[in-house]
Amino acid sequence: MPLPNRVTPFGDLVSLAARGLMMGNRGGRLHDDRQRLGTRRWASKQWICCQLAFNNRHRQVWGDSYSELFFLDEVTAFAAGHRPCFECRRHAAEHFAALFVGGEAGSVHDRVRAATMDAKLHAERLDGKAKRRHRQNLDEMPDGVMVVNDGAAYAVRGRHVWRWSPDGYVERQPRPRAVEVDALTPPAIVAVLKRGYAPLWHPSADL
Numbered sequence: 001m002p003l004p005n006r007v008t009p010f011g012d013l014v015s016l017a018a019r020g021l022m023m024g025n026r027g028g029r030l031h032d033d034r035q036r037l038g039t040r041r042w043a044s045k046q047w048i049c050c051q052l053a054f055n056n057r058h059r060q061v062w063g064d065s066y067s068e069l070f071f072l073d074e075v076t077a078f079a080a081g082h083r084p085c086f087e088c089r090r091h092a093a094e095h096f097a098a099l100f101v102g103g104e105a106g107s108v109h110d111r112v113r114a115a116t117m118d119a120k121l122h123a124e125r126l127d128g129k130a131k132r133r134h135r136q137n138l139d140e141m142p143d144g145v146m147v148v149n150d151g152a153a154y155a156v157r158g159r160h161v162w163r164w165s166p167d168g169y170v171e172r173q174p175r176p177r178a179v180e181v182d183a184l185t186p187p188a189i190v191a192v193l194k195r196g197y198a199p200l201w202h203p204s205a206d207l
Contacts, residue, residue, distance in 0.1 A: 003062055004037045007069050009079035009146045009153035009164055009184050011131045013037060018166040020072040021202060024049040024082050030067040041129070043067075045118040049077035054088035074200035075155050076164065078193075079146035079184040081125030083117060099195040101188060117188070124186035133182040134190075138175065142193040144201075147181040157205055168204030 006016040007024075028043025049071060061068045071077040074084075084093040097111035126132055138147065138156070145156045146164065154161040155169060161176075162169035183190065193199070 003031075003035060005062065005067065005069050006166065007071050007076065007080050007082075008166075009076050011041075011080040011125065011184075013041060013069065016166045018072075020070050020076070021052070021200060022049050022071045022074060022077055023052055024069050024071065024077060024085070025066045026069065026082075028066050031062045035062045045122040046114070047080075047082040047118070047121065047125075048085040049074060049082040049089075050085040051088045072164070072166065072168065073202040075144050075146065075202075075205075078144065078186075078189045078199060079153065079155075081121050081186050081189075083121060083189070086114060096192055096197055099192045099197050101191050120188050121186055124188055131184065132186075133184060134187055135180055136183050136187075136190075138179050138181045139177060141181075141183065142190065144185070144193045144197075144199045145190055146184040148184060149181070153184060155201075155205060157201070162205050168202050170204070 002015045002017050004013045004015045006014050006018065008014060025048060026042035026044070027046035030040060030043060031037055059068065084096050086093040094111060097117065100112045100117055102112045102116070124132060133148065141147065141156045143157045146153050147156065147161070153164040155164060156175065159175050160172045163171040
């Protein structure tokens, strides 16, 4: 039985055999010594997304350290409220921080501090313990935002929306116009995408 360490766009941790393009964590350990998920779903406000491989490191998943989590791609990680890691994804993290509201677009010298981003994202991604949704006009959504339709998550890309699944994006549909939708991606990350950050997509969403 796979560990419950796959992250959906809704931020849920589920048991799935499907593997994704990225890993990450939520600031610490969420499992016990028998690799069972506890009641909490984060250890701190530091929710990050990382590379699967870095400096030839090898880890025991859900061992003595933090609880490793896995995402289909960066678009999924953003929808759940994670940001790029400053250690294994330094360039992406610096670019993300420079584009974060409060920073100077394109400048690492005036970027927002990680703790400031984490505090803002934590407030935007959660409604108590539930996933917070943000009502917005779909016409104003940049590529890479996840929205909800009939209980399913869809990623906005170009003239289409792609339905998310654990194995990849399916059922490409024309992008509706002039409609209000519930966005899963926190507004602060939506703003980063609007300012030019290009997230990593799963190949199933190639145009």
